[in-house]
Amino acid sequence: MESPQDAAALPRDRRPWVHHYGAIPADLPPPAHSNLAALIHSSAERFAARRAFTSCMPNGMNGSLSYARVDEASDAFAVYLREELGLAPGSRVAVQLPNCLSYPVVAFGILKAGCVLVNTNPLYAVSEMIHQFRDSGAEALIIIDLFVDKLPEVLPHTAIRHVVVASLAQFFPPVVRQVVQAVLRYWNRVIPPCQVKATELGLALAEGRRLRQAQGIEVAGYWRDLVPESLAALQYTGGTTGIAKGAMLSHGNLLTNVSQIEAMAGSHISDGEECVLTALPLYHIFAFSVNLLAFFKHGAHNVLVPNPRPIQNLQRAIENYPVSWISGVNTLFNALLNEEWFSLYPPRKLRAAAAGGTALHAAVAERWEKVTGTPLVEGYGLTESSPVLSFNPLVGVRKPGSIGIPVPGTEVRLVDSRGKPVAPGEPGELTARGPQVMQGYWQQPEASAEALRDGWLYTGDIAAMDEDGYLRIVDRKKDLILVSGFNVYPNEVEDCIALLEAVQEVGVIGVPDPDTGEAVRAYIVPRDALDRDTVKAHCRQHLARYKVPKQIAFVDELPKSPVGKVLRKDLRAEYLKNHPEIATAGSPAC
Amino acid sequence: MLTPLEETLLAFMMAVIMLGMGSSLTFKDFRIALRHPQAIGIGFASQYLFMPLLAFLIGRALQLPPLQAVSLILMGCVPGGATSNIFAYFSKSLVGLSILMTVCSTLLAVVMVPLVLAVYTSGIDAAFQIPSANIIAVLGVLLVPTLLGMWLRRRNANVGACTELVGGILGVVVIVFLIATWVPRNWQLLMTTGAEVYLAAVGLGLCGFIIGYGFSRAARLPPLKARTVSLETGIQNGPLAVLIVTLSFTGETQQQMLLIPVMYGLFIVITSTVVTFYYRRCSLREELARDQAKVEAATQGR
Numbered sequence: 001m002e003s004p005q006d007a008a009a010l011p012r013d014r015r016p017w018v019h020h021y022g023a024i025p026a027d028l029p030p031p032a033h034s035n036l037a038a039l040i041h042s043s044a045e046r047f048a049a050r051r052a053f054t055s056c057m058p059n060g061m062n063g064s065l066s067y068a069r070v071d072e073a074s075d076a077f078a079v080y081l082r083e084e085l086g087l088a089p090g091s092r093v094a095v096q097l098p099n100c101l102s103y104p105v106v107a108f109g110i111l112k113a114g115c116v117l118v119n120t121n122p123l124y125a126v127s128e129m130i131h132q133f134r135d136s137g138a139e140a141l142i143i144i145d146l147f148v149d150k151l152p153e154v155l156p157h158t159a160i161r162h163v164v165v166a167s168l169a170q171f172f173p174p175v176v177r178q179v180v181q182a183v184l185r186y187w188n189r190v191i192p193p194c195q196v197k198a199t200e201l202g203l204a205l206a207e208g209r210r211l212r213q214a215q216g217i218e219v220a221g222y223w224r225d226l227v228p229e230s231l232a233a234l235q236y237t238g239g240t241t242g243i244a245k246g247a248m249l250s251h252g253n254l255l256t257n258v259s260q261i262e263a264m265a266g267s268h269i270s271d272g273e274e275c276v277l278t279a280l281p282l283y284h285i286f287a288f289s290v291n292l293l294a295f296f297k298h299g300a301h302n303v304l305v306p307n308p309r310p311i312q313n314l315q316r317a318i319e320n321y322p323v324s325w326i327s328g329v330n331t332l333f334n335a336l337l338n339e340e341w342f343s344l345y346p347p348r349k350l351r352a353a354a355a356g357g358t359a360l361h362a363a364v365a366e367r368w369e370k371v372t373g374t375p376l377v378e379g380y381g382l383t384e385s386s387p388v389l390s391f392n393p394l395v396g397v398r399k400p401g402s403i404g405i406p407v408p409g410t411e412v413r414l415v416d417s418r419g420k421p422v423a424p425g426e427p428g429e430l431t432a433r434g435p436q437v438m439q440g441y442w443q444q445p446e447a448s449a450e451a452l453r454d455g456w457l458y459t460g461d462i463a464a465m466d467e468d469g470y471l472r473i474v475d476r477k478k479d480l481i482l483v484s485g486f487n488v489y490p491n492e493v494e495d496c497i498a499l500l501e502a503v504q505e506v507g508v509i510g511v512p513d514p515d516t517g518e519a520v521r522a523y524i525v526p527r528d529a530l531d532r533d534t535v536k537a538h539c540r541q542h543l544a545r546y547k548v549p550k551q552i553a554f555v556d557e558l559p560k561s562p563v564g565k566v567l568r569k570d571l572r573a574e575y576l577k578n579h580p581e582i583a584t585a586g587s588p589a590c
Numbered sequence: 591m592l593t594p595l596e597e598t599l600l601a602f603m604m605a606v607i608m609l610g611m612g613s614s615l616t617f618k619d620f621r622i623a624l625r626h627p628q629a630i631g632i633g634f635a636s637q638y639l640f641m642p643l644l645a646f647l648i649g650r651a652l653q654l655p656p657l658q659a660v661s662l663i664l665m666g667c668v669p670g671g672a673t674s675n676i677f678a679y680f681s682k683s684l685v686g687l688s689i690l691m692t693v694c695s696t697l698l699a700v701v702m703v704p705l706v707l708a709v710y711t712s713g714i715d716a717a718f719q720i721p722s723a724n725i726i727a728v729l730g731v732l733l734v735p736t737l738l739g740m741w742l743r744r745r746n747a748n749v750g751a752c753t754e755l756v757g758g759i760l761g762v763v764v765i766v767f768l769i770a771t772w773v774p775r776n777w778q779l780l781m782t783t784g785a786e787v788y789l790a791a792v793g794l795g796l797c798g799f800i801i802g803y804g805f806s807r808a809a810r811l812p813p814l815k816a817r818t819v820s821l822e823t824g825i826q827n828g829p830l831a832v833l834i835v836t837l838s839f840t841g842e843t844q845q846q847m848l849l850i851p852v853m854y855g856l857f858i859v860i861t862s863t864v865v866t867f868y869y870r871r872c873s874l875r876e877e878l879a880r881d882q883a884k885v886e887a888a889t890q891g892r
Contacts, residue, residue, distance in 0.1 A: 059754065060747040176748045179755065319616065320747050340622050 017405035017469025022396045024263050028409035028435075031255040036232055037112040037223035039255060039297060044071035047272055047299035055101045055172075055304045060316035061180055063172030065101050067299070070108065073171075073205055075219040077109025080208035082222060083215070085140055085162045089114035089222070092234060094138035094160070095283065096120040096129075096147065099304040102166035102201055103282050104292060106142045111251075114222050117233040118246070119283035121562055122146070126153045128244070133158040136234050136246055136442065142166060142201070146184075149192035163198040167191075168306055170201055228252025234442050235285050237383035246442035247384045254289060256435040257386035260407040261294040264379075264391040268352045269325075272299035275349070276325040277317060279308040279332060281562055285387045286356050290327050300325070311335040318342065322349040329357035331505065331564035334364045337371060338504060338527065346372040352394055354379060356387070358565040359473055359491050361498045362401045378403050380473065384457055386436040390471050401495070402470040403463075410434035412471065413456065414463055427474045430463040431456040462489070479568055481510030482518050483546045490520075490568065493549060496542045497522055502530040507558045507566040508549065511575050522549040523558055523571055530554070596771055597836050603764045604829055605735045607672045608696075610757010612739020613750040614689055623690045629819065632809050633691040634698070636802045636823040642666040642706045644797050652786040656714045657843065661850040662790050663710045664720060664831050667703045669695035671827035672761035673862070681866040682873035683818040691822045693736070700729045724838045728830070764829050765855050772852045776845075783849065791853035795861050798824030813876065817869045825862055828855035 018026045033039040044052075048068040056062045065073070081087045093110045095117060097103045110117045118136045120129065122144055129150060133141070140162040143151070148165060155163070169180035185191045199207075211217065232254055234246035262269065276295045280287040282304070291302060303321045308314055314336070317323075324347075328336075333355060336342045353368065353376040360378040368376040375394060380403035381387030390412070392404035406412045413421055414428030422428035437457045440448035451458055462474040475489035482488070490508035497506045504527040513519035524535065532552045539548040559570035623630055645666025649659040670692045678688035695702075704722035711719050739757075743750030773780065802823030806816035831851040839847055 056747075057751070060743070060751040062747055173748060176752065179752060183755075316747065319618070340625070341618065344622060344625070345618055 015406075015411070015469065016467060020393060020397055020405055020468060020470075021408070022393065023267070024393065025408055028256070028259055028263065031228070031252070031259050033255060034228055035111075035223055035226035035230060035251040036254055036293070037108075037114075037226065039258070039293075040074070040108050040111065041071060041220070043297050043299065044068060050272055050299055051301045052296065053101055053104055053302045053304060054321065055099065055168075055306065056317040056320065057168075057180060057306065058313040058316065060320060061169075061172070061176050062320075063101055063169065063176065065104070065171055070104055073105045074108035074112055076205045076208035076212060077105055078113035078208070078219055078222055079212045079217055080204045081109065081113040081115060081140065083211045083217065084204070084207050087113065087115055087139060089225075090116060090231065091140070092116045092118050092136045092138040094118040094120050094133055094136065094141045096122045096124070096141065096143040097166060097283070098122050098144060098168070098306045099278055099282050099287075100144070100166070100168050100306055101171040101304070102142070102144075103304070104296075104302075105171075105205075106164075106166070106201070107282070107292070111232060112219060112223055114226055114230075116231050119233065119235055119285075119288065121281070121283060123562065126150050129154045130157045132236055132244060132246075133160055135244075136236075140164070144168065145191050145194070148194040148196070148198070151194070151196045151198075155196055163196055164201055164204050165194060165198045166201040226251055228255065229439075231439070233288075235288075235383050237285075245444050245447055248439040248442050249285075249386050250439055253386045253436050253438060254293060256409065257289050257388055258294045258297055260409065260436060261290055261388055261391075262298070263408050264388075264404075265294075265352070265354070265394055267395045269295075269298050269300070274298065274300035274324045274351075275303060275322050276300050276327065277303050277305070277314070277321075277323045279305045279314055279317075279326070279328060280357075280564075284357075284562065285383045286329075286381075287327060289386055289388065290354065290356075295325070308332060311339055315339075315341055318347055323347040324349045324351045326350070326353040328353065328355060329564040330355060330360045330364055331358075331560060331566065333368055333376060334361070334505060337364065337367050343371050350374045352377065354391075356381060359494075361495055363495070363498045365400055380404065380471070382457070382459055384438045384451060384459075385432060385434070386438070388436070389432050389434070389459075397468070397470075399466075399468075399470045399472075402466075402472050404471065405469050406432070406471070407434075410436070412465070414465060419453070425464060425466065427462050427464040429477060430459045430461045430471070430473075432459065433457065479509070481508075481520055483510075483513075483520060484516045486544075486546045488520055488547045493520060493522065493539070493543065493547055496539055497524065497535060497549075499542075500530070500535065500538055502526055502528040502534075505558055505566070507568060507571055509568045509571045509575070511551070511572070511579075513550065516546075516550075519550040520547065521551040521553070521575070523553050523555050525557060526554055597833075600764070600768070600829060600833055600836070601731075603760055603767070604732060604833060606753075607757045607760050607764065607829075608732045609735040609739040609742070610754045610760065611672055611675075611689065611693060611696075612736035612741075613743040613753040613757070615693060615736075615740055616743070617740070619686075619690060620694075623694065628809070629687060629811060629815055630691060630694055632806050632811060633819050633822055634695065636798075636805055636819060637669065637691075637695045638667070638698070638702045638706055640801050640805065641794075641798055641823060641826070642710055644801065645794055646710045648790050648793055648797070652790055654786060654790060657846045658787060658790070658850055660711050660714055660719065661831070661835065661847045662794065664707060664834065665794055665826055665828070665851055665854050667706045667710075668827045668831045668834075669699045669703075670822045671825055671829065672757065673765065673828075673858075674822050674825035676758055676761055677821050677825060677862050677866050678818055681817065681821065681869035683821060683869060684815060687815065687818050688822055691819070695822075696729070696732065696736070696827075700726055700733070703729070720834060720838050725834055728834050728837060732830070765859055768829060768832060768852055769856050772848070773856070776849075776852075779845070779849065780853075787849060788853065791850050792857045792861065794854060795824045795826075795858045798826070799861070799865055814873065817872065821862070821865070821869070824865070825858055826854070828852075828858065 044067045052067040054064040093115045142164045145167045169177040232251045233249045236244040278291040355378045377392040379391035381389045390404045392398045411433045460477045493508045505525040507523045510518040511521045559567040645663045649662045675688045803820035806819040835847045
């Protein structure tokens with residue numbers, strides 16, 4: 001195998017995609033800032049008076065923060081962390097917040113303090129919280145008041161010594177804030193009493209401001225020594241497959257990815273003019289890098305939606321703000337297209353939408369472009385790569401069904417099971433190398449060595465590259481279905497079924513089968529009346545015989561991850577639970 | 591009889607309710623609703639064909655005196671109230687559809703109420719008839735806050751959302767207010783009122799629920815939509831009827847005319863609550879059944 005140095009000097013003919021870059025620089029200049037805190041501060045100074053974040057509730061109630069205010073409040077929070085809590089640089093601080101105004105203040109504050117951000121899903125169960133907090137060694141936790149009832153069970157098992165509690169309506173205008181809190185507390189009854197020692201975020205910020213003033217603290221001093229190699233975040237991943245591991249993302253990793261995102265999408269982003277809808281959770285790497293960091297750098301107005309489900313929760317946000325960008329996943333775009341208020345009156349200022357997280361169905365992309373008249377382009381990446389590895393260029397050739405071309409500064413190789421590059425056009429495991437690839441998994445040398453080999457990140461995704469260098473994800477390695485020895489990729493079958501008008505959503509898995517080893521099984525959420533024979537006849541028209549689903553189940557909804565990925569493993573688990581006889585009947589033939 | 595202060599208060603509260611309703615709406619909502627005319631159409635038919643006819647027939651069957659017959663028919667003619675939206679929410683029905691039906695029937699009321707009322711009360715002594723101009727004036731006054739609400743929402747989403755909330759709460763408060771001010775003072779009247787008036791006041795709402803549901807189902811609306819239309823049909827805008835009566839009559843006549851609207855308001859809260867609990871159970875049962883079907887489909891779906 002060639003050494004990393006050889007690969008870095010790959011000739012242009014080994015990077016066929018470079019021909020499609022157009023105005024995009026083939027080689028990325030080094031980021032202008034040495035750490036994220038410096039980037040955040042300079043952007044905040046540049047766009048000071050502009051609105052940075054708005055949090056929009058389902059009924060339209062909202063609050064906003066300007067760039068200057070986010071900067072000031074995150075400074076105060078950094079001071080609170082360092083001076084009041086006495087945290088050292090590099091200390092891990094866990095954040096368990098949904099999309100709300102507190103999120104940017106807290107996350108930026110942690111980065112400015114030189115601490116390490118540990119994003120945590122607010123919906124985690126007690127055991128998941130304990131695992132993540134213990135593994136990361138978090139010393140402080142910022143949590144939303146909706147879930148403080150889990151803390152008495154969690155905290156004794158962790159190193160967390162300080163808890164700060166934020167509310168959904170934090171930073172809202174006073175009257176509106178009281179109304180939202182009263183509705184949540186007394187009507188919905190979703191705010192439990194806090195039974196552990198905790199500080200309210202407003203008080204923490206006040207204390208930070210007081211200390212800053214009293215001691216004449218220069219906050220920039222906290223981040224002056226941070227270099228691109230300094231650890232910025234532990235981003236946990238792998239929760240859908242097993243025990244979650246913390247991907248170590250450095251300031252340099254994230255800064256690079258911000259530059260890569262702007263290189264690919266810059267043609268459609270005007271400084272200080274965009275309004276981006278953030279329906280995906282910011283604790284997830286996709287929204288974190290794209291919405292929170294990249295759009296903040298360009299002075300965009302970020303409209304945060306605390307919970308995009310049901311999808312009507314987005315209606316007021318889309319109606320009330322001049323949304324020009326939407327980032328999302330396949331299921332979100334699909335759900336929006338199924339709403340009349342959206343498909344009849346799509347946002348007028350929309351310029352483009354970015355899809356990631358999971359395969360974008362060609363049918364959804366096509367409908368989106370027809371309804372909104374703007375491109376919906378697919379990108380690809382992993383938590384381990386901060387996340388963007390590839391993206392369809394907005395100007396030039398866009399290939400539907402493709403995850404685009406590698407972003408500048410990124411090399412991609414497709415390899416077989418022995419790690420050897422596959423022949424051009426053949427599917428192989430996607431491996432990538434670039435300055436956005438993580439440093440490794442936190443305190444997991446074995447898993448790190450498995451994922452990172454000679455500097456190449458092994459993604460576990462099977463992809464194919466065409467002669468232009470455009471990549472197409474064939475499927476997850478582990479989702480591959482083996483029917484009588486033939487490879488069936490669930491994505492291909494899902495794409496085909498999704499073409500049917502009457503299909504709203506579909507998920508395909510392989511299940512054990514006595515005749516063929518595994519059989520293709522499709523779960524369909526119908527939009528209109530639909531029967532199994534229609535689906536099968538349709539599939540027979542478009543797919544090879546062995547790929548046609550043998551089993552079809554109609555369901556009301558599909559299990560999904562927080563960002564809306566269909567969880568095939570849950571479908572499989574449920575199937576096996578309901579068919580215990582099959583689960584123990586031995587492994588499939590071939 | 592209501593004092594002038596109470597009348598003003600009533601009119602004010604009605605305006606706030608309509609303001610709240612307006613601030614939950616955009617013009618887009620109307621355009622979308624117009625693309626789905628069937629539910630709105632069915633609601634409209636239930637509201638302006640069946641309810642007045644029902645009121646007329648009940649009045650006839652119970653041989654109500656002219657004063658009460660007119661007020662019962664008025665009760666049948668007035669559009670759905672904001673209360674129906676709240677009950678739609680509690681019963682897990684379609685709140686959006688409920689609000690749209692309320693607003694559409696209120697807008698159309700300017701034309702429909704005087705028209706329908708004139709048809710059904712044509713045989714009654716002119717002295718007891720309600721002047722069309724009064725109705726149009728009242729409804730016109732209510733339209734202004736609705737439009738104002740829509741404008742408010744456009745101007746400032748926070749003000750709009752707060753107004754919407756206040757309007758919804760006031761919808762219940764106003765009924766409590768009416769009952770609290772009217773019942774104690776008219777205890778004597780209530781005690782001497784005949785059973786037929788009670789029957790009419792209770793029966794109108796109950797029959798409205800049944801007819802709204804039956805007609806919707808006959809027109810092939812799914813049960814959930816049918817339940818929404820049912821609540822919308824049965825629950826009339828009682829306070830609006832009270833307001834129209836107080837503006838059109840005085841003294842003893844007003845007292846007598848108010849009997850049915852106020853009693854209707856009193857009993858509709860009780861019957862709606864019962865019906866809401868029942869509908870809520872239906873909605874929950876349907877959700878459960880869907881879950882069950884999901885499990886079955888997943889286990890036997892081959």
